[in-house]
Amino acid sequence: MSLAPRTLARVFWRCLFLQAAWNPRGMQNLGFAYAIDPALRELYPEPAARQAALVRHLGFFNSHPYMAAAIVGGAIHHEERVARGEEAADQPLAYKATLQGPLAAVGDGFFWTALRPLFGAAAALGVLALGWPALLAAVLLYNAVHLWLRYRLLRDGYLHGDEVVLDIRALCLPAWADRVRLLAAVMAGLAAALVVDRAAGGTAGALLSAGAAVAGFLLLGRRAPLLPLAYAALLAGVAVGLLSGVGGS
Amino acid sequence: MGLLALAAVAGLAAVERRGFLQAMLSRPVMLGPLCGLALGDGGTGLFLGATLELLFLGAVSLGASMALHETVATAAIAGGAAIAGQRLGGQAVAGAALAVALGLPLALAGRLSEAAFDRSNQRLDERARRLLLAGDVRGAMRCNLLGLAAPFSLSALLAPLGAVAIGAAATAVLGAFPHLARPLELGFAAFAALACAAAARALRSARAPFFFFGSAAGALAALALGRLHR
Numbered sequence A: 001m002s003l004a005p006r007t008l009a010r011v012f013w014r015c016l017f018l019q020a021a022w023n024p025r026g027m028q029n030l031g032f033a034y035a036i037d038p039a040l041r042e043l044y045p046e047p048a049a050r051q052a053a054l055v056r057h058l059g060f061f062n063s064h065p066y067m068a069a070a071i072v073g074g075a076i077h078h079e080e081r082v083a084r085g086e087e088a089a090d091q092p093l094a095y096k097a098t099l100q101g102p103l104a105a106v107g108d109g110f111f112w113t114a115l116r117p118l119f120g121a122a123a124a125l126g127v128l129a130l131g132w133p134a135l136l137a138a139v140l141l142y143n144a145v146h147l148w149l150r151y152r153l154l155r156d157g158y159l160h161g162d163e164v165v166l167d168i169r170a171l172c173l174p175a176w177a178d179r180v181r182l183l184a185a186v187m188a189g190l191a192a193a194l195v196v197d198r199a200a201g202g203t204a205g206a207l208l209s210a211g212a213a214v215a216g217f218l219l220l221g222r223r224a225p226l227l228p229l230a231y232a233a234l235l236a237g238v239a240v241g242l243l244s245g246v247g248g249s
Numbered sequence B: 001m002g003l004l005a006l007a008a009v010a011g012l013a014a015v016e017r018r019g020f021l022q023a024m025l026s027r028p029v030m031l032g033p034l035c036g037l038a039l040g041d042g043g044t045g046l047f048l049g050a051t052l053e054l055l056f057l058g059a060v061s062l063g064a065s066m067a068l069h070e071t072v073a074t075a076a077i078a079g080g081a082a083i084a085g086q087r088l089g090g091q092a093v094a095g096a097a098l099a100v101a102l103g104l105p106l107a108l109a110g111r112l113s114e115a116a117f118d119r120s121n122q123r124l125d126e127r128a129r130r131l132l133l134a135g136d137v138r139g140a141m142r143c144n145l146l147g148l149a150a151p152f153s154l155s156a157l158l159a160p161l162g163a164v165a166i167g168a169a170a171t172a173v174l175g176a177f178p179h180l181a182r183p184l185e186l187g188f189a190a191f192a193a194l195a196c197a198a199a200a201r202a203l204r205s206a207r208a209p210f211f212f213f214g215s216a217a218g219a220l221a222a223l224a225l226g227r228l229h230r
Helices: A005-015 A029-043 A047-056 A068-083 A091-129 A132-170 A173-197 A202-221 A226-243 B002-018 B028-038 B042-055 B070-088 B092-103 B105-133 B137-146 B149-176 B178-202 B208-229
Strands: none
Touching: A005 A029, A005 A068, A005 A132, A029 A047, A029 A068, A029 B105, A029 B137, A047 A068, A047 B105, A047 B137, A068 A091, A068 A132, A091 A132, A091 A173, A091 B028, A091 B042, A091 B178, A132 B028, A173 A202, A173 B042, A173 B178, A173 B208, A202 A226, A202 B178, A202 B208, A226 B092, A226 B105, A226 B178, B002 B028, B002 B070, B002 B149, B028 B042, B028 B070, B042 B070, B042 B092, B042 B178, B070 B092, B070 B105, B070 B149, B092 B149, B092 B178, B105 B137, B105 B149, B149 B178, B178 B208
């Protein structure tokens, strides 16, 4: 592996812009080409060869933005072999095409529907219970985990090529995802308890909040749309307040 | 000055939401207090951000589906609540409830705009190809970053405008009908409880309901016992 560490660092930075020009036809294609460009510049000193490589990478690409780091790293691994004449020019594209779907599924399942909701719920609960320090702790911890994983995936993809799949499998992300979701459900439950406990209007307010949580949970399970339900909850609270004379005059 | 700061925060958050980084900085729980701070009321933004975070916990675009735009809605709601809170004095929660009622449709407007921006990005894709074939690699790569301009501009425009309108409307309503303040607080409590339920529903796990209701019931029992002992 011959890429300068500074170049890999630049690729990592540019990976953060993967979805900057997301579009329905090529999806993350522009972002992928933008991310891999510093590596191609080093691998192909001749402008025509670099240009041809960039055109290759402007084809359709779509994956999870965090997991895509592994594919960018692996594509650089393959481009290095192409530049040395050890592989055909279509090998990096085959690598991308093979991995983008499965890694999108793993990333969506772990990061978007488990880890980020956990930290979101933890931050919200922390804010309700403790205020600012809990919010900052949750966001810092999330980013320590997410940025470390993104860098590690890029580095492992570059160093190991196709075998990055084994590294990702070793992380056991799908198995962790369900546990993380349950922990997030506990956080949401604790937040609900705080909301009910602190509700305005005494016992009436507490009963109203508990009712809104239970009814909302059941209705959302029946695919009721979120925003109309939010208005219904607000209006129900105002109506109960007016009818029970909570407002006074 | 505060509105300029709000525009900058909201614009950067819209960029961070999808185009760059995605490090939770544009999530309501972080954005709410930042927008509140921009207008001199971090406290209102803090509790509003936490509630909106729970409401929008499942707001994530998976595949071709496009989520509600929680970022632009949060920025306008937190900004509007901060403006209303400063004008109304001790009616921050009632002002927040009205801000939520007035600002939630911006989540739909943001989603529609995002779809339009995605379509317009195809022109950037075509331009990048043309530049690359003409040998202008630097220009072609810059096309990727140009995709950040539209979400930044829209959010930087919508958030302060929305905040001013929401703040003015909430102030007018509570100024004309002060007896609505306590019922609105009750309404906010019901809304916050629904937000917690929405958070639990967003977790796609068959066992999540047991953990959600179990922990809520356990915590309520512990709080009640704690009061009895005092």
